[in-house]
Amino acid sequence: MxxxxxxxxxxxxxxxxxxxxxxxxxxxxxxxxxxxxxxAEAALGGPVEVRTKTKTKRNGDYVVKWTFRRLD
Structure with missing residues (x-):
């Protein structure tokens, strides 16, 4: 064993x-x-929230788009 x-x-x-x-x-x-x-926090003057969009392009690139908004 x-x-x-x-x-x-x-x-x-x-x-x-x-x-x-x-x-x-x-x-x-x-x-x-x-x-x-x-x-983003410096530019918007405080805490931020972020949203992302992702996409795979035809050439194989993986793209991530970030959108920052000031958190109210």
Whole structure:
């Protein structure tokens, strides 16, 4: 029965040695989104609400349109 269980140290070593995913593009997009909220709040003079529209263009581009409105 004990032979059926994987060696946990081998599993942990394999996980530690596996290639890491590059999340730099994700982090850049999140930073730009936070900056957009900050800019909208400054321009509109207070808290804002946002609405989004998404669209996939024929050429494969994925477009997101953000509309900020002042929160009343």
């Amino acid at each position: 004990a032979e059926d269980k994987p060696d946990m140290s081998a599993v942990m070593k394999a996980v530690a040695e596996s290639p890491k995913r590059d999340n730099s593009v994700y982090h850049k997009a999140i930073a730009e989104a936070r900056q957009a909220f900050e800019d």
